[in-house]
Amino acid sequence: MSGVSEHVVIVGAGQGGLQAAMSLRTEGFTGRISLIGEEPGLPYQRPPLSKAYLKTGAADALTLRPAAFFEKHDITLVTGTRVDSIVRDTGHVLLGSKTLGYDHLILATGTRNLRPPIDGLEHALDLRTxxxxxxxxxxxxxxxxxxxxxxxxIGLEFAAVARALGHKVTVAEAAQRPMARAVSSPIAARFAEMHLQMGTRLCFGQAVKEVDETGIHLPDGEKIDADLILLAAGVRPNVELAQAAGLPCDNGIVTDAQLQTADPAISALGDCAVFPDPRTGRLVRLESVQAATDHARTIAKRITHGTATPYAAVPWFWSDQSDLKLQIAGLAFPEDDCIECENGSVLRFDGDALTAAETINNPKVHMKARKILALQAPPGRDTLKRAGYDLTLI
Incomplete structure (x- = not known):
């Protein structure tokens, strides 16, 4: 695109969608930009909702950019509006009775809470918006x-805040350990111990069978009384808009390494997008603000300059629970090996290849891991072993 008269429409006004609009302007795109969000109000940060916001209630601190920003940068922000469908043949989206044309469409539709087949879930609260x-x-x-x-x-961040505020908390989890999809067993064990020390009861291997107004029912027959029930059983990508438009979806909207869908006029980013992992080629979907913003920058460069640079940023994740800050650099799969280091960090390996580093309250090692993983040829297992698995010595 030359950026002179084209119109980019972004569906989803979360952090990734907003970053796409900002990056387009930063890259020099001079065409029209429309940013459409289903929620009312200005775009805001979602991660603090389960942490700082529950403590302070400072909603204004969540706002990503003031209203004046959008006027200054000529970005049309449309909030409280749902996009009903995409008409790919003519390059339009339908919003109720309105039609909006696009030259390029960016889908940043995010995720919604997964609702397992549990009777009585209407008695549980969500923590997404x-x-x-x-x-x-x-x-x-x-x-x-x-x-x-x-x-x-989300569930553990809420549990830590609730206990710190003096509430009684029980966490029920179908897996055998906390954060089973995200971290190694040693890191999971340290967080489990911290929550137990805070006085939280943890019930692992217990997929909740039923919820009612007085609590939750476990498969072993136990009833856990509760007058506040939070559903935090994961998320599901919002792919319905893309699916209805005939775009391939597989646990997310399928894209190539440049975050482009099967339709060259449509890109997808963030939690709703699946793309080939740069190292393995496996389709992956990342639930990470940083991934969404990096995706947005990649797409903006392609739209503005026509570059076909693949997304290859090192993903990273974090979680604040009580006085423990978990930071993960890289992307490990469940079958990857783990090595516990003397400094408390855990390194993950796929054969000889370092895939991720998990740290607790150790930003120095975390930042070093991100730099190492960003190298064209990161050091392998043998090199790291000779350094005592101390990344700061590399």
């Missing part, structure tokens, strides 16, 4: 007995 967090915070204004369904990042 700012409105969800406002309601949850209001419910925590008096002593509560909380039950959390799911021991992933």
């Amino acid at each position: 700012l409105e969800d967090a406002k309601r949850l915070r209001k419910e925590l204004d008096r002593p509560r007995t909380c039950a959390v369904i799911g021991a992933g990042f």
